[in-house]
Amino acid sequence: MKLGKLFSVSLEKPRLFNFKLTSMIYSFNWIYNGKNLYLILDYNPPTVAKVSEKDKELNATIYSLKNIITQSEAAEKIEKVLGFNEKIEEFYNKIKDDPLLKYVPIKLKGARLRSVDLWTGLVIAVCQQNASFKQGWRMLYNLYKKTGKVLQVEDHYVIALPRPKELVKLDARLLAECKLGYRSQTLIEAAKFFLENSLEEKLPRESPISAEKILREIKGVGQYSARLTLVLSMRYYELPPIDRWTARIAQEAYKLPSATVKTVERVLKEKWGRWAALGVFFLTVVLDAVPLSEALMRLKENDLKPSFSTEDLTPLNLWSKMT
Template structure:
């Protein structure tokens, strides 16, 4: 059957999607935007999102999603994998110079996932001053402890816990996940949302500045975590998440001198405009894999 420009088929508990361009699972899942996907021996990825566990393969423009059906593809995975967006157009818009041409070529299969904003917020609170393997382990432990169990092919996986599950958590229980000093921030975020003090559903209608400021009401959320939450939940795309490392990358590639966080944000806003988030992800992946800006 046809669905929004793709030929899709349900077979043996799999959804097979033909005509998927600009999608490389390595680029998508290892570019730093998500923490629930694990590479398998056959080069596929298995992960959990929106309370579902699936396995993902993509080769020769054929996307294969195992442990799902057509209904979930339409209701969850089509948007989650941003399949409604023409990434060849995005690439044209961000390839403004030789640096970006090289970055886009290197990470040509990146697609920005539309993750659940609550999970994204907590994941990037955990990411502060942390390394990706440790973040992945912590998010997994929190899901194992507080999330719902999911079975797939005889294996057990765990959904990320909802707001109410974590609002009832204890500091001692969370500390066993390895989140360290971030535990108090996780508990606080869950409780202020559960009590109605902050609504994550409100940020989509705000402009970037207001949305960022609103998210920074959460304890432990600065500009970088706020921008990551907005970008990787698919809420806003004209953000350019910048931490100390991204700052060094921009100084090395563009400024050729020290630059302030404000200068970098202004440059990204003016230079990349509404596509700043896509540009950041191509640059981030390219720089991290090639150790640009590393000390």
């Protein structure tokens, strides 16, 4: 599906904003190609922003099937996705001496979490269930490549995940080819729940705690998946998504008596305040999302700087290495 060019807009970058880092963290090559960042601003009609950096500004060219979106609407959506309004300095002040995150303000200075829509956030979260970093993102990659809709922007191809009403109609054999295991059924249940409850309209009006409870009504979605969804889509940082990997690392770093979710959540909130979930997000980046045993060894050796040159797959090089 080829999209037509509508218009271009310029956006002034906020302080402490690094376009390259923000673009490359947890990206595939149809999202970021080393120069341009491609953001899906809408699905009906399909609308994509091609974003690049020039001096103190970001230049965004908008492509769509219909000329419906306005320049101000496009700029507002891009700024929201890129976290322009986040007071990142406050987060840095919280973590500057932290044993786990002290290198974030140094090595990842200006990097922001790039948010996604609610449905995409849930799909990402479900793919991470009981999976290593490589397994989870390979499943997501397969889902995009085998079931996604291709949107052509000039000579670049952007892939959009199937929306809930499209996913429930997918051939079971095609979904099986994505090698999601039991997660395929969870996604089907989630898609049905989205459609039956108009979730994309309802959830943004809820508090973080209420939103988590609603998502956990979906069969197969627990606390971790619900919270990760809310972090990625709504920047609800008050409720950190804690899995065994995070819990054990936190236990070791802060000398905790146990690694229960309740204990770790309490401590992370004490250490990182209202930024607790963003801290969990960046913890995976500074440790290159390596397996737990390796992460614990790196912690012991104070090796908490993200790698920019490793041959292994990491959150920073997904865009260039997963093909």
